[in-house]
Amino acid sequence: MTREEDAALTEKFKGARILITGGLGFIGSALALRLVAMGSEVALIDNLLADSGANPFNLAPIRDRVTVEIRDMREPGAVAPLVEGRQFLFNLAAQTSHLGSMEDPVTDLDINCRAQLLLLEACRARAPGISIVFASTRQIYGKADYLPVDEKHPLRPPDVNGINKMAGEIYHLLYHQAYGIPVSALRLTNTYGPRMRIKDARQNFLGIWLRRVLEGQPFEVWGGEQIRDFTYIDDVVTAFLLAATVPAAQGRVFNIGAERAVSLAELARLVIEANGGGEFVTKSFPPERKRIDIGDYQADDRLFRDTTGWRPTVPLEAGLVRSMAFFRENLAHYV
Amino acid sequence: MTREEDAALTEKFKGARILITGGLGFIGSALALRLVAMGSEVALIDNLLADSGANPFNLAPIRDRVTVEIRDMREPGAVAPLVEGRQFLFNLAAQTSHLGSMEDPVTDLDINCRAQLLLLEACRARAPGISIVFASTRQIYGKADYLPVDEKHPLRPPDVNGINKMAGEIYHLLYHQAYGIPVSALRLTNTYGPRMRIKDARQNFLGIWLRRVLEGQPFEVWGGEQIRDFTYIDDVVTAFLLAATVPAAQGRVFNIGAERAVSLAELARLVIEANGGGEFVTKSFPPERKRIDIGDYQADDRLFRDTTGWRPTVPLEAGLVRSMAFFRENLAHYV
Numbered sequence: 001m002t003r004e005e006d007a008a009l010t011e012k013f014k015g016a017r018i019l020i021t022g023g024l025g026f027i028g029s030a031l032a033l034r035l036v037a038m039g040s041e042v043a044l045i046d047n048l049l050a051d052s053g054a055n056p057f058n059l060a061p062i063r064d065r066v067t068v069e070i071r072d073m074r075e076p077g078a079v080a081p082l083v084e085g086r087q088f089l090f091n092l093a094a095q096t097s098h099l100g101s102m103e104d105p106v107t108d109l110d111i112n113c114r115a116q117l118l119l120l121e122a123c124r125a126r127a128p129g130i131s132i133v134f135a136s137t138r139q140i141y142g143k144a145d146y147l148p149v150d151e152k153h154p155l156r157p158p159d160v161n162g163i164n165k166m167a168g169e170i171y172h173l174l175y176h177q178a179y180g181i182p183v184s185a186l187r188l189t190n191t192y193g194p195r196m197r198i199k200d201a202r203q204n205f206l207g208i209w210l211r212r213v214l215e216g217q218p219f220e221v222w223g224g225e226q227i228r229d230f231t232y233i234d235d236v237v238t239a240f241l242l243a244a245t246v247p248a249a250q251g252r253v254f255n256i257g258a259e260r261a262v263s264l265a266e267l268a269r270l271v272i273e274a275n276g277g278g279e280f281v282t283k284s285f286p287p288e289r290k291r292i293d294i295g296d297y298q299a300d301d302r303l304f305r306d307t308t309g310w311r312p313t314v315p316l317e318a319g320l321v322r323s324m325a326f327f328r329e330n331l332a333h334y335v
Numbered sequence: 336m337t338r339e340e341d342a343a344l345t346e347k348f349k350g351a352r353i354l355i356t357g358g359l360g361f362i363g364s365a366l367a368l369r370l371v372a373m374g375s376e377v378a379l380i381d382n383l384l385a386d387s388g389a390n391p392f393n394l395a396p397i398r399d400r401v402t403v404e405i406r407d408m409r410e411p412g413a414v415a416p417l418v419e420g421r422q423f424l425f426n427l428a429a430q431t432s433h434l435g436s437m438e439d440p441v442t443d444l445d446i447n448c449r450a451q452l453l454l455l456e457a458c459r460a461r462a463p464g465i466s467i468v469f470a471s472t473r474q475i476y477g478k479a480d481y482l483p484v485d486e487k488h489p490l491r492p493p494d495v496n497g498i499n500k501m502a503g504e505i506y507h508l509l510y511h512q513a514y515g516i517p518v519s520a521l522r523l524t525n526t527y528g529p530r531m532r533i534k535d536a537r538q539n540f541l542g543i544w545l546r547r548v549l550e551g552q553p554f555e556v557w558g559g560e561q562i563r564d565f566t567y568i569d570d571v572v573t574a575f576l577l578a579a580t581v582p583a584a585q586g587r588v589f590n591i592g593a594e595r596a597v598s599l600a601e602l603a604r605l606v607i608e609a610n611g612g613g614e615f616v617t618k619s620f621p622p623e624r625k626r627i628d629i630g631d632y633q634a635d636d637r638l639f640r641d642t643t644g645w646r647p648t649v650p651l652e653a654g655l656v657r658s659m660a661f662f663r664e665n666l667a668h669y670v
Contacts, residue, residue: 105452105455105456106449106456109449110449113448113502117444121440158509160452163505164502167448167501170492170498174493
C-alpha cells in the first residue's frame with residue numbers, strides 16, 4: 001500500500017479500542033503489533049490452547065503495551081466484559097486442525113461455533129456498534145469445481161472443522177443482517193510469515209518445512225503437484241484493517257488470495273533457495289489425509305481488491321526470506 | 336403405496352431393532368406407531384423439552400410395546416448405550432423454533448449440532464452399520480430463488496436454527512462419506528396431521544389454526560398470499576422408511592414435498608371446510624417475523640420420487656379432515 005493509504009489507515013486506528021480474539025496466535029499477534037504501532041489501545045484474549053498457534057513470545061516486542069486476558073471463550077460470560085467499549089473486534093480464535101476435528105468433533109464445535117455464538121451474543125448485548133472482522137477459511141469450499149475460486153463457488157466443507165467454520169461465518173453475517181452489527185468475513189488461504197506455528201504441521205505444512213530446513217533436516221513434500229496460494233502475514237493484517245474500516249465491506253464475505261499460486265514442488269524449491277540450501281524428500285500422499293484433502297486451490301480475490309483497494313505487496317520469495325530470518329533468530333521460541 | 340409395496344416394507348422392518356430420537360414428538364411417535372404395527376422392536380429417546388412437540392399421549396396406543404428412554408442427548412454418554420445393536424436410527428430430535436433460536440442461539444446449537452455430533456460419534460463407535468435417516472428441513476434454503484425448489488438450490492439459512500440444522504445435515508453426510516455409515520437426509524416441508532403440536536404456533540402455524548377452529552375461535556392468517564406445501568404425516572412416515580431401506584438413497588439429501596402447494600388463504604378456507612364451519616381473521620405480517628421469514632416455498636421432490644418410488648397419497652382436504660377428527664376426539668391431551 002502507498003504511504004498515503006497507510007497514513008489514512010493509521011488515522012483510523014490511532015487511539016481506537018481494539019479486541020483481538022486468539023491474540024497470542026500467528027495472525028492475532030501480528031495484528032496486535034501493527035495496531036500498537038498505529039497507536040491503538042489493544043486488548044487480547046487467548047486460551048493458550050496446546051494445539052493452537054498461541055505463543056506468548058509472539059507478543060515480546062509489545063508485552064507492556066497490550067492487555068492480555070488468558071480466558072477460554074467457551075466459558076459463559078468470559079468475553080462479555082471484554083467487548084464492552086471496544087470499537088473493533090478481530091475475531092481470530094479458532095481450532096484449525098482438520099484431522100483433529102475428525103478425532104474430536106465436539107471440541108471443534110465448541111470452539112468454532114459455540115464460543116462464536118457466545119461472542120456474538122455478547123456483542124449484541126454490550127457492543128452493538130462494534131466492527132467485527134471474522135477470520136474464515138477457504139477450507140469451507142471443499143474440492144474446487146473451478147480455479148481460481150470466487151465467493152460464488154458452492155460451499156462443500158470436507159470435514160467437521162470446515163462445517164463448523166462455515167457455520168461460524170454464517171452466524172457472523174446473520175448478526176449483521178438481523179441486528180445491524182458491522183461485520184465482514186475474510187476467507188483466508190494459507191497465511192505464512194514470522195510467528196506462524198512451525199513446531200509441527202498443525203497450522204500449515206509450510207511451518208514444519210521451515211523448521212526442518214532451519215534445523216538442517218530434509219522436509220517431506222506430499223505429492224508436489226498440488227497448487228496452493230500463500231499470503232504473507234503483513235498483507236493479511238492489512239486486509240483485516242481494511243475489512244474493518246471500508247464501509248462497502250460490511251455484511252460481506254471476501255476471499256483473500258496471493259500474488260500467484262504455486263505447486264508444492266515449486267514452493268519447496270523456493271524454501272530451499274530462501275534458506276540458501278537444504279533438501280526435501282517427495283512422498284506420496286498419505287491415504288488418511290487424502291480422504292479429507294481438497295486438491296488444488298487458488299483464490300479469486302478480485303472482489304476484495306475492488307472493494308477495498310487491497311492487494312498483496314510481498315512476493316513469495318521475499319516473504320520466505322523474511323520468515324526464515326525471523327525464525328533463524330528466534331528458533332528456540334518456536335520449536 | 337400399493338399393497339405389494341407396503342408388504343415389502345413390512346418385510347424389511349419386521350423384527351428390526353429401531354431407535355427413534357425425539358420419539359415422543361409428532362413425527363417420531365407416528366414412526367413408532369407404524370413400525371410397531373409392522374412388528375419392529377422400537378426404542379425411543381426423548382427429553383420432553385417444554386417447547387418441543389413431545390407429548391407422552393402420542394404413544395398411548397403402543398405404550399406397552401415400546402421402550403421409552405427419557406434422556407437428554409446433550410448429556411455426554413446419554414445415547415451411546417442406546418445405539419448399540421440397533422439397525423435403524425430415525426433421527427428426529429431437534430429444536431425447531433426460529434424465533435427461539437434467535438433469542439437463545441446457544442441452546443439451539445447444543446440441540447441441533449452438539450447433540451447430533453455426540454449421536455454420530457456414538458454410532459461410529461458402537462453401531463457403524465446402523466442405517467440413519469436425518470430429519471432436515473426446507474428452512475435451510477432460505478428465501479427461494481425459484482419455485483419449485485430442488486436440492487441444487489443454494490443454502491441460505493435465514494436464522495440461527497437454519498444454520499444449525501444445515502450443519503447437522505452436513506455432519507450426517509460427512510459421516511457417510513468418511514466412515515461409510517448408511518445415511519440419508521430428508522428436507523421436510525410443513526408436515527401436518529394427528530399428534531402435531533397444536534397448543535401454539537411453535538411447530539407450525541397450522542397447529543394453532545386447528546386448535547382455534549376446534550375451540551370455536553377465529554384463527555389469524557398473517558398475510559395470506561404466501562405459498563406453502565403440506566405433507567400429511569403418513570406420507571412423511573413412509574418417506575422415512577423408504578429412505579432407510581432403498582440402497583440408492585444412501586449418502587444423499589432429498590426434498591420431501593406434497594401433492595400441490597397452496598396459498599395460506601386457500602389453506603385457511605380448507606381448514607374451515609374440513610371443520611364444517613369456523614372463521615379466520617386476516618392480519619398483516621408482523622415485522623419481527625418478516626425479518627426471518629422465507630416467503631413462498633414449494634418443494635421439487637422428483638429426486639426422492641424417482642429414487643424410491645415414493646409419492647404423497649393423502650390429499651390436503653382428506654388430511655385436514657383426518658387431523659380434525661383426531662384432535663376433536665383427543666383435544667384435552669393437546670391444549
